[in-house]
Amino acid sequence: MGGLARGLAASGTAALLAWPAPGGAMEAGGPVPVITGTVDFGAAEGAEEFVGSQQLLQSLPSAPEVIYLDIAIAPTVVERSAAGIKLDFSTTGTAPDGAPLAGDLCKAGEWRAIPSGVGSLTLTPAKIDPHVVVRFDFTTIDAAPYNALSCDYAPAIPDLVVIHITGFFVVHETTIPGARSLRLIPFDPPYDVATAALAQSIAAP
Numbered sequence: 001m002g003g004l005a006r007g008l009a010a011s012g013t014a015a016l017l018a019w020p021a022p023g024g025a026m027e028a029g030g031p032v033p034v035i036t037g038t039v040d041f042g043a044a045e046g047a048e049e050f051v052g053s054q055q056l057l058q059s060l061p062s063a064p065e066v067i068y069l070d071i072a073i074a075p076t077v078v079e080r081s082a083a084g085i086k087l088d089f090s091t092t093g094t095a096p097d098g099a100p101l102a103g104d105l106c107k108a109g110e111w112r113a114i115p116s117g118v119g120s121l122t123l124t125p126a127k128i129d130p131h132v133v134v135r136f137d138f139t140t141i142d143a144a145p146y147n148a149l150s151c152d153y154a155p156a157i158p159d160l161v162v163i164h165i166t167g168f169f170v171v172h173e174t175t176i177p178g179a180r181s182l183r184l185i186p187f188d189p190p191y192d193v194a195t196a197a198l199a200q201s202i203a204a205p
Contacts, residue, residue, distance in 0.1 A: 034068045034197050035059055036204040039125060041076040041090055042158060050128065057129045060182055063173035068197035069184070070204070072154065072162040073123065075106075084108065089163055093121045106151035108159045114149040116140050121149070121165070131179045136165055137186060144168070144186035146194050166201070168194070 043049035093101035147167025169184035
């Protein structure tokens with residue numbers, strides 16, 4: 001992903017990857033989507049950034065599929081006061097043991113890599129698209145070395161911070177009333193497949 005800014009829409013570029021053969025070996029072959037962009041909760045309805053956010057969410061495939069994801073989640077401001085700025089990313093998190101995470105994952109003026117204490121992050125983008133819910137699962141660096149979760153500096157966002165999610169995921173889908181419920185499970189591909197997808201993500205605008 002070339003930069004974290006408003007106005008980034010979904011990208012249709014692809015690397016080469018095939019589903020494992022019956023014996024479990026993976027072979028180069030069919031395309032894997034490389035999906036990049038920003039889900040921007042601070043964008044006004046109908047604005048270019050709002051439409052781009054809708055397109056990004058709609059571009060997430062139905063299961064089963066392997067994807068490479070490089071997305072940012074930009075917040076809306078809930079409150080500004082002397083005590084600070086309260087941001088809403090429309091996400092909820094759990095620890096690896098399933099317990100709810102206490103406090104905000106990212107805060108205004110705080111930029112950091114998020115350690116492996118996050119088991120999952122659920123995005124409920126009802127304001128932008130009420131017909132999809134996305135759960136991102138996370139694991140250890142050893143199990144999924146290309147996957148990362150961070151609070152990133154984003155100069156084009158008014159409060160300068162976004163949740164940044166990158167990595168390879170297997171998409172699972174469950175139909176719920178009125179919406180798609182997607183669960184993205186970490187995946188560790190072969191090195192040549194990973195480098196091809198990473199190169200396309202870096203080249204994305």
